[in-house]
Amino acid sequence: MxxxxxxxxxxxxxxxxxxxxxxxxxxxxxxxxxxxxxxxxxxxxxxxxxxxxxxxVPSPGEELMTEHGVLKRILLAYRACSDRLAAGADVPAGALLDGAQLVADYVESFHEGLEEAYVFPRLRADSRYAALIETLLVQHDRGRHLTAGILAVAAGDLSARAADVPGPARSARTALKTQLDQFVRMYEPHEAWEDTVVYPALRAATSGRVLNELAERFADEENRQFGDAALARIVQRVAGVEQQLGLADLNTFTPNP
Amino acid sequence: MSGAVPALAVAVVAAVVAALVAVLVALLAACGSPKAAGPNGTNGPAGDALLQLPAPTQVVVQTRIVPGLGTVLTDSTGHTLYMFSPDARSRVSCTGSCAGTWPPLAVAKGSTPTAGSGVEASQLGTLADPNSGADITTYARYPLYRYAGDVSAGTANGQHLFLNGGPWYAMSPDGTPVVAAE
Incomplete structure (x- = not known):
């Protein structure tokens, strides 16, 4: 809205x-x-x-890559949920629901909206990028449908107990794992291509004046939709998801010497 | 001591002048800004220049059968047209980034959308479109939008997506949302 x-x-x-x-x-x-x-x-x-x-003011590319950082952290959470499903363990439904809702609101409605409104149209007419932009649009759509499926299933019984009993709950866990895996597999290369090809192409194809206007617009829209200090509050929500999944300590990702 | 007083006075005067210059510069910048927000967060009646949305003089609304949904409204290229529930009461609430995901079926000011086969001409209309600065085509008083995820004609991938704060539905020729299937 x-x-x-x-x-x-x-x-x-x-x-x-x-x-x-x-x-x-x-x-x-x-x-x-x-x-x-x-x-x-x-x-x-x-x-x-x-x-x-x-x-x-962050440049449009910097702003969009920061938002990708939020998505990357949610992908980590999704992978952790998938691992728990594979192991027949409990999945904290609150963490999964909040992560998926963040994806729906912040990534799919807002971030991808910025790309579809202000970035892709500036590159689509260039034959070097037309096919790539179409692939990215298709992936946005697939992601939105996966998220709708994840949100629907995440509201159900994700306990370890459900994994032991044949029936709808176990089927739902299996379907959820597939959706999470597909989402992660698609979005890792998706955002990497945008970071390394699309955003640099936008910068090369756009005047400094328009880039400045886009930067202002991105900041305005973020504030309008999510309020002041939007990024800080979004990151705080992501941290809450990570906390529930035992991912909050960055140190745990460091390999031993 | 006697030399310090004039120096202090000069510093104070310089600071006051600097502050006045800063205020003046800020006011001039605000007055001359091309981004002054108009109605609906755009650049005023000229629309949102950053969106680069075309508004053709000829718009034809048609129908097409989409598998799983039945007959839906489409644009002249066969792309499904959607309505947005929050747009009830003839308003355009999808602006800015939302209009990237859901590009409005814009039509040039003064032009009238045309009804193709199966479309009720009496249901067609227009509203001022803050995105294009032109008009947006309406059906049964709902603004019509395409979906960026429909990269090919004949699909309705946006059907029943909950995005940008509300649900989106393909529009049926009788002026109601298609809700039977996804």
Whole structure:
């Protein structure tokens, strides 16, 4: 839905982050403080973390890759759920449901919507990318249907007890494992291709002015749909999923020497 | 001491001037911004330039049988047309990124969509489309959209997807959502 309060639909005029940067730039120039100018451009030697008013807007590619990071962490959770299903163990339904709902809301409605609205149309007419874009669109659709299936099954009995008794619950566990595996197998290369081919192609094919406008739009839409500090709150939800699945400690992924 | 006072005064004046310049620059930037939000979060009556949506002068709504669904409305290329439940009461609630996944069946301002075989002309209409800046074709007062996941004609992959805050259904020729199958 696109008509929430405080949205970019609001008739009142918004001061964009780029406008704030522009204004801050004027302050810097007026005061002749070159160190602050360095903070604006991300250069200089001060570290630049003490001026909270000066925040660079992520480029469209950076924003989309950050969202891919969220998806990667959910893929890890999906793989852990699949392993539990294969082992006949309990699957924490809350973790799976929240992970799948994040995929539906943040990845499939929002992130993929950005790609379908602002990225793919800019590349589809280029014969070098037309077939790839079509494949990515088909995969978005397949992912949405897999997610619908995962959400439907995840609401049922995923206990280890269900794995022992022939019947609908055991069949559901088997079907769920297949859906999770298919989702992970499809999205790992999917996001890798987007990161290494599609986003660089967008950058090459788009003027700096439009890239800046896209960056603003992506940030606006994220705030409109998920509120302020959207990424932090989304990552917090992902962390909650990881906590339930025993994946919260990054150290556990480090191999022993 | 006597030399320090003028220096301090100059610094204060410089700071005040800098602040005024900053405020002025910010105001000018806001006034001249091409991204000033208009109705529905777009660039005003001209539509959302970042979306690059075409609005042809000729739009024909047709019907087609889709396996598993029966007869549904399609555009002139045979792509299934969908309605979005939150659009009830003749509104266009799918804007921005949503309009990428569900591109509106836009038609140029002043043009009238045409009914193909099996389509009731009296059900066709238009609404202002904040995405294209033109109009969006409506049927039974619901705006019509395609689905980005229908990469080929004759499919209805968007049927009964819950996306962008609501369920999506193919539109039947009688002006009701197709809900019989997925």
């Amino acid at each position: 696109n008509d929430s309060a405080g949205s970019i639909n609001s008739p009142r005029r918004r001061v964009s982050r780029r406008t704030m940067l522009f204004g801050a730039g004027g302050l810097v120039i007026g005061a002749g403080v070159t160190e602050s100018a360095n903070l604006l451009t991300g250069s200089g030697s001060s570290g630049g973390s003490d001026d909270s008013a000066v925040v660079a």
